[in-house]
Amino acid sequence: MLDIKNLHVQINDKEILKGINLNIQPGEIHVLMGVNGSGKSTLVKTISAHYDCVVNDGSIKYKDEDLLKLNPTQRANKGIFMSFQNPVEIPGINNMYFLKTALNEKRKHLEKEELNAASFLKLVKSKTSEFNMDDAVLKRNLNEGFSGGEKKRNELLQLLILEPDLLLLDEIDSGLDIDAIKTVATGINSLLDGKRSLLMITHYERMLALIKPDFVHILENGEIIKTGDYSLALKLGKTGFKDIGE
Amino acid sequence: MKNETLHKVISSEYKLGFETIVNSDTFPPGLNEDVIKAISSKKDEPQWLLDYRLKAYKKWLKMLEPKWANLSYETINYQDISYFSAPKKAPNSLDEIDPSILSTYEKLGIPLEEQKLLAGIAVDAVFDSVSVKTTFQDELEKLGIIFCSISEAAQKHPELLKKYLSSVVPSNDNFFACLNSAVFTDGSFVYIPKNVRCPMELSTYFRINALNTGQFERTLIIADEGSYVSYNEGCSAPMRDTSQLHAAVVELVALKDAQIKYSTIQNWYPGDENGKGGILNFVTKRGICKGDNSKISWTQVETGSLLTWKYPSCILKGDNSVGEFYSIALSSLSQQADTGTKMYHIGKNTKSTIIAKGISALKGRNAYRGLVRMAKSATNSRNYSQCDSLLIGNACSAYTFPHQEVRNKSSFVEHEATTSKISDEQLFFLNQRGISEENAISMIVNGFCKEVLQELPMEFAVEAKALLNLSLEGCVG
Numbered sequence: 001m002l003d004i005k006n007l008h009v010q011i012n013d014k015e016i017l018k019g020i021n022l023n024i025q026p027g028e029i030h031v032l033m034g035v036n037g038s039g040k041s042t043l044v045k046t047i048s049a050h051y052d053c054v055v056n057d058g059s060i061k062y063k064d065e066d067l068l069k070l071n072p073t074q075r076a077n078k079g080i081f082m083s084f085q086n087p088v089e090i091p092g093i094n095n096m097y098f099l100k101t102a103l104n105e106k107r108k109h110l111e112k113e114e115l116n117a118a119s120f121l122k123l124v125k126s127k128t129s130e131f132n133m134d135d136a137v138l139k140r141n142l143n144e145g146f147s148g149g150e151k152k153r154n155e156l157l158q159l160l161i162l163e164p165d166l167l168l169l170d171e172i173d174s175g176l177d178i179d180a181i182k183t184v185a186t187g188i189n190s191l192l193d194g195k196r197s198l199l200m201i202t203h204y205e206r207m208l209a210l211i212k213p214d215f216v217h218i219l220e221n222g223e224i225i226k227t228g229d230y231s232l233a234l235k236l237g238k239t240g241f242k243d244i245g246e
Numbered sequence: 247m248k249n250e251t252l253h254k255v256i257s258s259e260y261k262l263g264f265e266t267i268v269n270s271d272t273f274p275p276g277l278n279e280d281v282i283k284a285i286s287s288k289k290d291e292p293q294w295l296l297d298y299r300l301k302a303y304k305k306w307l308k309m310l311e312p313k314w315a316n317l318s319y320e321t322i323n324y325q326d327i328s329y330f331s332a333p334k335k336a337p338n339s340l341d342e343i344d345p346s347i348l349s350t351y352e353k354l355g356i357p358l359e360e361q362k363l364l365a366g367i368a369v370d371a372v373f374d375s376v377s378v379k380t381t382f383q384d385e386l387e388k389l390g391i392i393f394c395s396i397s398e399a400a401q402k403h404p405e406l407l408k409k410y411l412s413s414v415v416p417s418n419d420n421f422f423a424c425l426n427s428a429v430f431t432d433g434s435f436v437y438i439p440k441n442v443r444c445p446m447e448l449s450t451y452f453r454i455n456a457l458n459t460g461q462f463e464r465t466l467i468i469a470d471e472g473s474y475v476s477y478n479e480g481c482s483a484p485m486r487d488t489s490q491l492h493a494a495v496v497e498l499v500a501l502k503d504a505q506i507k508y509s510t511i512q513n514w515y516p517g518d519e520n521g522k523g524g525i526l527n528f529v530t531k532r533g534i535c536k537g538d539n540s541k542i543s544w545t546q547v548e549t550g551s552l553l554t555w556k557y558p559s560c561i562l563k564g565d566n567s568v569g570e571f572y573s574i575a576l577s578s579l580s581q582q583a584d585t586g587t588k589m590y591h592i593g594k595n596t597k598s599t600i601i602a603k604g605i606s607a608l609k610g611r612n613a614y615r616g617l618v619r620m621a622k623s624a625t626n627s628r629n630y631s632q633c634d635s636l637l638i639g640n641a642c643s644a645y646t647f648p649h650q651e652v653r654n655k656s657s658f659v660e661h662e663a664t665t666s667k668i669s670d671e672q673l674f675f676l677n678q679r680g681i682s683e684e685n686a687i688s689m690i691v692n693g694f695c696k697e698v699l700q701e702l703p704m705e706f707a708v709e710a711k712a713l714l715n716l717s718l719e720g721c722v723g
Contacts, residue, residue: 048678051670072677082678088671092693101689102679109680141693158679 001026001166001197002047002067007058009039009046016042018222019058024166027194029211031233032201034219035241040201041085043219044168047199048082049075062166077109079165083155083172090142095154098142099124103161127160131187148175156187163191169200173207185210205237272331277324279303282428285330289397292404302417302427309421315555315584316613316645319526322491329429329462385445392437393448396464399435406437410468414497414534414561422493422528422555430464430495438473438504447703449478463494469504471537476507478706492551493528502537502564509702511710513550519608521580524552531558535567535593543570544587545701547710549717552581557615559588562596562624569598572698574710576717577610577642586616586647591624591657600631603695606642607718613645620657627657636694637667638687638718666694688715 002024009017016039024030032040046053047060049072060067067075090098104114115123128135133153143151152172159167167188173181181204188211192198202208208230216232217224218241226232273281282303286296311322386393392403399407417427438444469475479496492514498506508531517524527550533542544558560569571587589598604612618629635644650659668690676686691714692699699707 051674072674073680073682076678076680084675084678088669088675090672090675090690090693091666092696093689094693098676098679098681098689101685102676102681105680105682105685162679 001028001063002199003059003061004047005059005061007043007046007060008056009042010054010056011042011052015056016222017046020222020224022217022224024197024199026197027192028215029192029198029213030200030215030217031208031213032199032217032219033203033233033236033241038219039222040219041170044082044170044199044201047075047166047168048072048080073105077106080168081159081162081164081166082168083152083159083170085170085174087143087146087151087155089144089146091144093142095140095142096121096124096138099138099158099161102158106162124157124161127157131156131160131183133157133183149177149180152176152184153180156184159191160187165196167191167196167198167200169198169202171201171203173202173204178206181207182210205233208233273328275326275328277303277327277329277429281329285429285431288330289400291397291400294404294408295400298411298417299428302424303429305418306421306424306428309418309424311421315615316611316647317553317555317582317584319553319582322526324425327491330431382446389442389445390439391442391444392435394435396430396433396435396466399466403435403437406468407435407466410466410497410499412497414499414532415495415530420530423495423530426462426464426493426495426530430462433464433494433496434467434477435465436467436475436477438469438475440470441472442470443473444475447476447478447706461492463492463496465494465496466499467497467506467508468499469501469506469540471501472503473501474505476703477509478703479508479510480512490524491526491528494530496529496531496558498531498533498542500533500535500537500540500542500567503539504537505541505543506533507543508533508545508558509706510544510546510548511706511713512546512548512554513713515552516550516579516581517552519579521552524581525550526553527551527555529554529556531556532561532588533559533569534561535564535569535596537567538564538593539566540564541568541570543568543572543701545570545572545698546574546585547698547702547713548573548575548583548585549713551583554581554583554585556585557587559590560598561590561592562598562627563592564596565593566595566597567593568596570701571598571600571602572701573602574605574695574698574714575603575612575614576605576607576714577612578607578717580609582611584613584615586614588617589619589629591618591620591627591629594623594625594627596624596627598627598629600629600633601697602631602633603698604633604635604644605638605691605694605714605718606635606644607638608642610642611645612643613647615647615649617649618651618659620652620654620659622653625654625656627654629657629659631659631661633661633663634694635663635665636691637665684715684719687718691715691718 004020004022007017007020020043034040042053046055055068100120107114137150137154143154146154152175155172172184176184185207212230216228218226279300282299286299415423418424436448467477498508500506514525514527535542542560548554558571562569569589575583575585577583586602587600600616602614604614606612614633616631620627631648633646637644644665646663648661652659673683673686677683692711699710702710
């Protein structure tokens with residue numbers, strides 16, 4: 001699915017990633033952990049072609065294609081979805097209209113027929129009722145005046161509608177209460193069908209208890225210093241990052 | 247002595263006699279009384295109209311070009327302009343039209359037959375536009391509605407024209423209006439009789455002969471007591487014109503209980519990235535709500551011209567009269583817009599609403615300039631103004647110059663203004679959800695303009711949206 005080799009990335013003249021190697025196979029769940037500023041967000045942003053991230057060296061292959069040649073829109077339409085830590089507010093764009101446009105762009109890309117307003121509405125309603133989400137946010141402008149929790153649930157809704165192949169989730173659980181975390185985790189799990197892959201950044205063990213990772217990577221100062229399985233995350237929860245270097 | 251003779255010879259070259267001027271299809275550059283007499287003679291105008299023009303010309307000679315607007319442009323030499331040209335020979339087919347214009351037509355989704363009409367092709371041969379026009383005229387005539395060119399009105403309805411011409415915009419109102427009064431070429435004349443609701447949107451578009459009258463257009467619309475009319479000026483198709491200076495005047499008169507809705511889409515050539523070749527557009531538009539309970543509503547979408555200087559205004563004279571101004575002004579490339587409105591509240595319980603949306607991209611410069619004046623007599627009146635600016639990129643700018651005068655204690659004036667910028671993060675967010683840069687910008691811009699777009703007549707709104715998107719093509723990255 002995704003193959004990253006020797007990736008060096010800088011933001012504002014500062015080298016943040018210093019030679020990342022990471023291979024994600026279809027169906028695998030990977031988790032990135034590490035202290036603030038270790039480069040976790042930069043890595044997922046680079047995969048989705050964020051304008052801040054300048055790749056100095058290395059390669060990223062996605063479904064055997066050179067990902068670095070594609071712009072953010074192309075990457076998105078080829079199945080890469082990144083959830084934002086702080087989704088930006090966009091006044092003037094109705095949330096429902098935005099979701100429909102995004103889905104139809106993807107369907108166009110896949111050479112599928114575009115959904116009309118009625119069938120789209122049906123699809124959205126089925127998702128919101130399945131995952132106990134409040135419909136009210138659909139009528140509002142995209143993220144405008146949303147609470148932290150509403151923004152995150154809205155990210156989940158986009159995820160459920162767009163059904164990406166590679167999920168990059170940057171702290172989708174932050175700022176949520178326990179019930180909301182459960183909803184979000186259930187939503188994510190419903191997509192994990194053994195073919196889709198997930199790369200997730202989280203600080204919370206309770207998220208990992210709900211979505212069990214196959215691999216846990218610990219980032220420090222722009223490098224992956226340790227990779228393990230779920231038990232590594234559990235160990236981390238007890239000892240903290242300090243003692244993990246060994 | 248020698249010098250004097252030389253001077254005489256040189257200046258006489260520019261003073262061609264009346265006969266020479268009137269016999270040419272396109273007048274030689276220059277402006278003097280003979281040129282004005284020649285224009286009037288070409289149109290076979292009555293003496294009073296010629297006198298009106300000459301009087302305006304004399305006043306104009308003493309006036310100075312206004313310099314207060316937030317606009318910069320090269321000095322206009324009024325003697326370098328030709329003030330009359332006969333309609334150009336119509337092209338025979340679309341093959342003779344500039345391919346760049348054709349591709350724009352296509353992007354705007356204008357049907358082929360309409361493209362031909364817009365391009366000025368002799369459409370009669372293509373489809374029966376004459377009969378379309380006649381059916382249309384028949385229907386209007388039955389109701390007593392007059393819809394014709396100003397030149398025609400001068401022949402057929404001199405009493406109405408004489409009564410209302412310059413009754414809203416005095417000929418010496420301002421430098422450009424005064425020039426227009428002296429040299430106006432043509433434009434629309436509309437009269438809606440008492441208690442008649444005009445059954446269709448009137449549009450310059452239907453007046454095929456209107457297509458060549460861009461430079462010094464003159465429009466007069468009169469809505470008699472209890473009548474209603476909606477008038478659309480322009481269209482979204484790009485308009486190119488060899489004459490750089492445009493100075494139009496529009497006057498609206500709403501009598502008791504009458505309503506006029508005036509919508510404009512202006513898409514004159516904006517010039518290239520450095521502003522070369524763009525149209526300089528100086529327009530005076532004003533309406534008077536003369537009778538009680540009357541209403542005038544201006545809606546404009548200004549995306550063209552290198553320079554826009556335009557303040558569609560309302561004089562709210564009748565009690566309970568209502569004035570509205572909804573505007574979208576987009577400045578991209580090197581365009582500059584200084585636009586807004588004036589609301590003069592004179593009658594009691596008068597109401598006005600101003601919603602102005604300015605969009606600046608690339609090196610565009612956009613200014614809102616507005617005046618709300620509550621006279622002493624305008625008791626219990628209200629105004630609400632909202633001016634929003636949207637910036638795209640770092641080289642553009644937006645300004646707001648609101649002016650309010652309240653001379654009584656019972657009136658209420660409200661003003662809100664916002665400035666926002668399309669941020670890189672907003673664009674990236676939409677891109678990451680699979681929406682292309684161009685689509686993303688158009689979604690944001692359409693959202694920003696929503697309140698104004700919904701004021702436009704249906705088909706006009708669709709055109710305006712397409713036009714906004716097109717005007718912003720390639721403005722990022």
